[in-house]
Amino acid sequence: MKSESAAGAKLPTREILQHWREAVPGDRLAHLVKDATRALVRALQMRLVAHGVPFGHWAFLRILWERDGLTQRELSGRAGVMEPTTFSALKAMEGIGYVKRRRLPENRKNIYVFLTAKGRALKEKLVPLAEDVNRVAVAGLADEDISRTREVLLAIIDNLARDEERSADGARRVPSTRELARLVAAGTKARRSRA
Amino acid sequence: MKSESAAGAKLPTREILQHWREAVPGDRLAHLVKDATRALVRALQMRLVAHGVPFGHWAFLRILWERDGLTQRELSGRAGVMEPTTFSALKAMEGIGYVKRRRLPENRKNIYVFLTAKGRALKEKLVPLAEDVNRVAVAGLADEDISRTREVLLAIIDNLARDEERSADGARRVPSTRELARLVAAGTKARRSRA
DNA sequence: CGGTGTAAGTTAGACCTCTAAGGTTATCAA
DNA sequence: TTGATAACCTTAGAGGTCTAACTTACACCG
Numbered sequence: 001m002k003s004e005s006a007a008g009a010k011l012p013t014r015e016i017l018q019h020w021r022e023a024v025p026g027d028r029l030a031h032l033v034k035d036a037t038r039a040l041v042r043a044l045q046m047r048l049v050a051h052g053v054p055f056g057h058w059a060f061l062r063i064l065w066e067r068d069g070l071t072q073r074e075l076s077g078r079a080g081v082m083e084p085t086t087f088s089a090l091k092a093m094e095g096i097g098y099v100k101r102r103r104l105p106e107n108r109k110n111i112y113v114f115l116t117a118k119g120r121a122l123k124e125k126l127v128p129l130a131e132d133v134n135r136v137a138v139a140g141l142a143d144e145d146i147s148r149t150r151e152v153l154l155a156i157i158d159n160l161a162r163d164e165e166r167s168a169d170g171a172r173r174v175p176s177t178r179e180l181a182r183l184v185a186a187g188t189k190a191r192r193s194r195a
Numbered sequence: 196m197k198s199e200s201a202a203g204a205k206l207p208t209r210e211i212l213q214h215w216r217e218a219v220p221g222d223r224l225a226h227l228v229k230d231a232t233r234a235l236v237r238a239l240q241m242r243l244v245a246h247g248v249p250f251g252h253w254a255f256l257r258i259l260w261e262r263d264g265l266t267q268r269e270l271s272g273r274a275g276v277m278e279p280t281t282f283s284a285l286k287a288m289e290g291i292g293y294v295k296r297r298r299l300p301e302n303r304k305n306i307y308v309f310l311t312a313k314g315r316a317l318k319e320k321l322v323p324l325a326e327d328v329n330r331v332a333v334a335g336l337a338d339e340d341i342s343r344t345r346e347v348l349l350a351i352i353d354n355l356a357r358d359e360e361r362s363a364d365g366a367r368r369v370p371s372t373r374e375l376a377r378l379v380a381a382g383t384k385a386r387r388s389r390a
Numbered sequence: 391c392g393g394t395g396t397a398a399g400t401t402a403g404a405c406c407t408c409t410a411a412g413g414t415t416a417t418c419a420a
Numbered sequence: 421t422t423g424a425t426a427a428c429c430t431t432a433g434a435g436g437t438c439t440a441a442c443t444t445a446c447a448c449c450g
Contacts, residue, residue, distance in 0.1 A: 030236075030239070035348075040355065056407090110427090133225070146224065161234065266399095304445045
């Protein structure tokens with residue numbers, strides 16, 4: 001309440017406006033996408049803390065609720081993050097008691113990840129939170145605009161992935177958008193080509 | 196080259212596809228936005244390393260090229276990040292020699308940030324990189340779809356900002372999407388209301 | 391003049407992510 | 421069987437971001 005009236009005293013708003021209108025048009029879209037990500041992440045994060053679930057665990061829980069017994073590598077692929085990220089998240093999740101990491105005799109190289117009852121039980125509580133965020137986020141928007149947006153974002157990811165692949169040929173720089181590449185490309189195109 | 200044929204041996208692609216098509220529809224959009232951000236960031240980052248510029252400095256340089264002599268707080272607002280982030284980035288940038296941080300007699304509470312010649316000179320080299328990323332990213336997309344996407348993203352940010360503001364009244368949780376809130380709202384609405 | 395409060399900057403500590411490099415297990419061919 | 425190669429996991433270290441708490445400077449009022 002007080003932050004409302006007290007804080008807004010300066011309103012350099014006009015300058016900000018100018019910034020948004022005049023700035024190098026080239027990367028406005030990138031900024032927008034980035035800001036949207038932050039807003040979405042924060043919204044979910046805020047809701048998650050109430051249940052004591054770190055945001056970083058969300059992505060993995062979501063995947064595991066659908067199907068567990070995956071390896072860490074598969075989890076990485078689906079979550080779209082690198083393996084060390086997956087590793088430390090899962091290690092922490094095991095510590096909390098959401099999952100169990102096990103080797104199976106069939107292939108002792110892999111680590112298979114299984115939900116515990118506790119981890120599985122979170123689904124009921126947490127999924128509605130994500131749905132809530134989504135509902136709030138797209139309130140008042142036309143379905144068609146949203147799906148158009150989805151197409152645009154997919155195309156952007158695809159474009160950038162191809163580009164990275166192309167330039168990686170000559171000089172391998174900061175590898176790995178390709179990971180996303182494969183993921184997304186699969187989600188869109190694979191649908192209508194051969195499977 | 197080898198990664199192409201050798202790595203894709205397993206192609207759990209079909210599973211991935213399923214994931215993207217069937218998953219809780221609630222947060223697919225959020226994931227997409229997040230993935231797009233990552234792809235965009237990576238693309239710029241890859242180009243930036245060639246010039247020895249850390250990605251974290253880009254946002255500040257971009258703002259300063261337009262106008263320098265801003266305070267750290269103003270910079271934070273425009274970049275859409277919290278002050279400690281700004282602080283450490285600028286401290287590093289000063290170390291490298293891109294900027295000077297100065298107190299002015301008029302108000303010794305503030306730290307004003309000015310570009311050095313070196314920092315200013317980067318503009319010519321770096322701006323084209325960002326433009327390149329943008330060009331690649333939106334290749335083949337209709338202008339209208341892009342601008343529609345922009346509207347959608349702005350609306351999402353705005354929606355989430357309002358929501359955060361609303362829930363912060365009762366229980367202050369993880370404050371601060373509001374920062375974005377103000378920024379973006381200014382960029383869109385302020386245009387057609389009073390300034 | 392001194393005190394209270396607010397604004398800006400800073401420090402501390404945590405989380406998530408990444409790249410690079412090391413270790414272990416599997417696979418396959420000589 | 422053994423040695424090379426690959427797949428997966430793990431460790432190490434860094435970057436960027438955030439919140440919370442502290443410090444310094446200003447502003448205003450009594």
